[in-house]
Amino acid sequence: MFYLTSAVLGAALLCFAFLGLHARRADGPLDDYVTARNSQSAATLGLSFLASGMGAWILFAPPEIGAFVGPVALAGYAIGSALPFIVLGLYGPAIRRQLPEGRSIGEFAEACYGTGVRRWVALVSVLYMACFLAAELTAIGAITALLSEVPPALVVIGVAATTLLYTAIGGLRASLATDRWQAWLLIALLLIVGGVALVRLPEMPVGAALPSIPVDGALGVALTLVIAVTAANLFHQGYWQRVWAARDERALHRGAWLGGATTVAVVALVGGLGMLAAMSGLTLGEPPMPFFALLGEAPGWLALPALVLAVTLVASSVDTLQNGIASLVVAGSGRRGLSIGAARLVSVALMVPVVIVALQGLSVLRLFLIADLLCAAIVVPVLLGLWRRMTPLAAMAGGMAGLLGAILPGWVAQGSLAAGVLAASFPGSIPTLPPFLGALAASTLVSLAVASAAPHERARPL
Template identity: 80%
Template sequence: MPYLTSAVLGAALLCFAFLGLRARRADGPLDDYVTARNSQGAQSLGLSFLASGMGAWILFAPPEIGAFVGPVGLAGYAIGSALPLVILVRYGPAIRRHLPAGRSIGEFAEACYGAGVRRWVSLISILYMACFLAAELTAIGSITALLSDVPPALVVFGVAVTTLIYTAVGGLRASLATDRWQAWLLLGLLLLVTVVALDRLPTMPADASLPSVPLGSALSVALTLVIAVTAANLFHQGYWQRVWSARDDRALGLGAWLGSAITVVVVAVVGVLGMLAAMSGLALGEPPIPFFALLAEAPGWLALPALVLAVSLVVSSVDSLQNGIATLVVAGSGRRGLSITAARWVTVALMVPVVIVALQGHSVLRLFLIADLLCASIVVPVLLGIWSRMSALAAVAGGMAGMFGAILPGWVAGGSLPAGILAASFPDSIPTLAPFLVALLASTLVSLLIAWCRPAPQALSNANK
């Protein structure tokens, strides 16, 4: 069986590599390598938004939220997963007009605030995506150990190397090409796994009820997830690249709506599976993994398509993240401009520490929570860049206030700065509202206050005309 599983996974990875390499433009300029500018229609974008945003995390987090928090918490997760795309529907066309030759969130920050803020924002985005990469590779290692006898490190290396090959050579076009196939594959495999798992679901006890917690706690979890997931995904460079890869504003809008709608459905479906597992009285494991508890009651052969589903989810997110990180580094090089060859080597080099971290087996959820909180601390000051009164001072001060706000609740509760920093790193891997909410409010209020009191010079000159 390990040989069959290895062969199937190897074949899937080879297919993805073939599709990505076939889509490359050997003679394309660097700009095409990192943006595939004005080339994608609505359907292609919608499937790409879905594939690049999804990952193995959907097999862990939404089912657990569904099993222990219930429908309210799950609704928060689904909304938070789709909301960044809805924001792109609203602001994407304005970003394209404001920065028609743009390539990254870093360049957007530079256009609004200057080179210093660009470097700061690019660093935060790279740190977030590196955490995302490490979490995804950690997750596929854990899933491999759960569902097969294949060495987890082998699959981690296989995914990292395969995606590196076609993203380093083909750039964003390679990622977009594989996204379309991966999106359909993950939808088909998720449907298969869901139908078979539900068919073998144990009979529910007569007194079974929906998992729930007190409404206040459920709303707290839901709001935490909306803030965390939305803020983090707005620093997902893969989303920003697709803003400029859209053929026009209409394609961007329709594609983002399509991606957000399917994302809500996918997160809801896997979350409901978690609820059903809990209601059926299945042993959810320690730590709890409701989705895989369902698979324990399913036929043994279902483990293989479930593993292929997990690999497809990881590959679809990893290739977008790899190309996104390379794009940020390229765009961050300013007028000097890196060559395509240098961009490829940057992609390869950045994966080395990520794979090392992934092989340590850290908590997937904790890695995401730390990255999410970092993004929530500065997301509002960055997006306020489209407001004419915002200045670099207001943005930086707001971001610093957000980071201070993130550790403030833990500092107050624990009585010391180290306690606040520890609490903001979520040692128990449990999402809590206070750090996210205080970080968001502090960054917003400080940014608005300074922008109002000391507006940007161009805002003053416009006001005097």
């Protein structure tokens, strides 16, 4: 079984590499390497948004939310996962018109507010995507250890090296090309694995009910997830690249809605499997993993397609993140003449520390929550950049107020600054609503107040 599993996983990765390398433009300029400008249809963008947004996290988080918190919180997770695409679908056309030669969220921030805000935004974006990368590679290592005898480090390095090969050589076009096939493959595999697992599900006990917590608690979790996931993913440079990759504004709008709708469906489906596992009385494990508890009742051969599903999910998100980080660094260099060779070198260099962290098998959930909160503190000031009254001072003041707002609920509730900071760092890795609400409300109110009080002339008109 070891050799069969290794051969199947190797074949899947080789297919992804072939598709990515086949799509490259050998003589394309750096701009095409990082944006594939004005080249992608709505269908391609929709599938790409789905594939790049999915990752091994969908096999862990949505089933656990469904199993322990219930359908209301799961709906919040699904909406939060899709909302960044919808926001970019609505905002994207205006961003394209105002910044037709743009390449990144950092350049958008610079056009709105100047170099200082660009560096701040770019730093948050890179930190968030690095956490995402480490989490995905860590997850595939854990899933490999759970479902096969293949050494986890071998798969972690294999996925990282293969995706790095075709993204470093082919750039964004390579990522977009593999996304199309990976999206269809992950849907097919998810239906096969989920369908077979459901057929072997134990009979529901008499009186089985949907998992749930009190409505106010479920709504609080749902709102927390919507804010956290949406704010963080709006700093995902891979999604911003697709704003300029779209063939035109209509393709961007339709592709974003297609990606959002399919993302909601996939997250709801996987989360629903977690609810069914809990309702059937299965032992969910410690730590609980409802999706993999279902596989425990399924035929042994199902572990192989489940592992291919996990590799597909990880590869589809990792290649987007790799290219996104490299493009953000390239766009932030301030040198339009930077060579493609240098961009490729950036891709390789940035993966080394990420792979080292992933091989440690650490939990990154708490880091993810902190990164989400950082993003929530500055997302509104950044998006308000399209408002002509906004100024660099208003954006910076709003961002600083957002950080203070994240600490304030715990500070007020427990009476000390240290307690507020601790609460905003999510001890126990449990997402709580007050820090996110505080960050969002404070950053919005202060940004609007400072911008409204400023003279009508804008310092740096977009």
